[in-house]
Amino acid sequence: MANFSAADVKKLRELTGAGMMDCKKALDESEGDVEKAVELLRIKGQKGVAKREGRDASNGAVVSLIEGTSGVLVELNCETDFVAKGDRFVAVANELAAFVAKTSPADIDAALASEIEPGKTVQQFVDEANAGLGEKIVFRRFAQFNDGNYVNVYMHRTDPDLPPAIGVMVELDGENEDVAKGVAQHIAAFGPNFLSREEIPAEVLDNERRIAEATAREEGKPEAALPKIVEGRVTGFVKENAVLEQAYARDNKKTVQQVLNEAGVKLVRFVRFRVGA
Structure with missing residues (x-):
């Protein structure tokens, strides 16, 4: 077992960004030489690129x-x-x-x-x-x-x-x-x-209208009131998604x-x- 300290592991992690166990193994293999450990991690890293392809980079x-x-x-x-x-x-x-x-x-x-x-x-x-x-x-x-x-x-x-x-x-x-x-x-x-509203694709607005109408019917709204309710909800969707129509964060009395x-x-x-x- 090579002689190295927790400070050596920390330094190697900061230099390379490698995981703790990888750093310990590299220091073991390099007999505590941090510079050699950096080289070992680089070499092993190149070999491991393909293996990391399936990992989540979020x-x-x-x-x-x-x-x-x-x-x-x-x-x-x-x-x-x-x-x-x-x-x-x-x-x-x-x-x-x-x-x-x-x-x-x-x-x-x-x-x-x-x-x-x-x-x-x-x-x-x-x-x-x-x-x-x-x-x-x-x-x-x-x-x-x-x-x-x-x-x-x-x-x-x-x-x-x-x-x-x-x-x-x-x-x-x-x-x-x-x-x-x-x-x-x-x-x-x-x-x-x-x-803006003009930049929202027509098919997106049409879909929102369908959803709004179906929701209003499910809620039992009067048939005669549906057109107004639907357009009101579509307008609400536009205000949520088009920046120019949103209430301004610094002054919500203005758009x-x-x-x-x-x-x-x-x-x-x-x-x-x-x-x-």
Whole structure:
């Protein structure tokens, strides 16, 4: 049995993000040499990448990068919150955000197939992180706004010890930091799915009408009152799901649309990422 301390195990975990038992085994094999243990974990990690494919990567981080009128939001997933809060994991996420900002890939598949450095694809880069951190790492998704409008973000930590788990990026047709931040915070809290009523697909609204009518009939509502009841419930659905029609988080006497109108700006689009959702 090699001679190493609990502090050595802790140091190795912080350096690699590997599990406690894996760190103990590596220190045993390296006879307590932390640097050799790091190498052993990297080697074993590369061999274990395929074995981790079926694991659940529901933890992670959302990171952002704003450069002038261009903004990027990235979600990177891992298996445990221990790895998620590590500097190495967050550094990988930030490198991916910088790559997206620089190359503007069409979608996640195009991003993974692109070279992040000569001879190395993004997928290979993620696999190396997978190996080095000892967990399944997944570059799940990204969003990029770069049409020349004003862009800002709000990043929310659900746990003060972990990186942001919710990220919202908004694009306005004019610069207004306070309104952008306020609307982004509102979206983070309420999670709307659409910008406006007009953006909700017709089939979604038709389905809500069917559900509302069936529910009203089940409740025994009068036949003559059904049209009004149905439309009222559909309107309620729209207010729950279209951000412009929602009551503003900072002042529920106004809608988000009214707040934007008073500020003289338009919300062009938004994106909201929540880790694992």
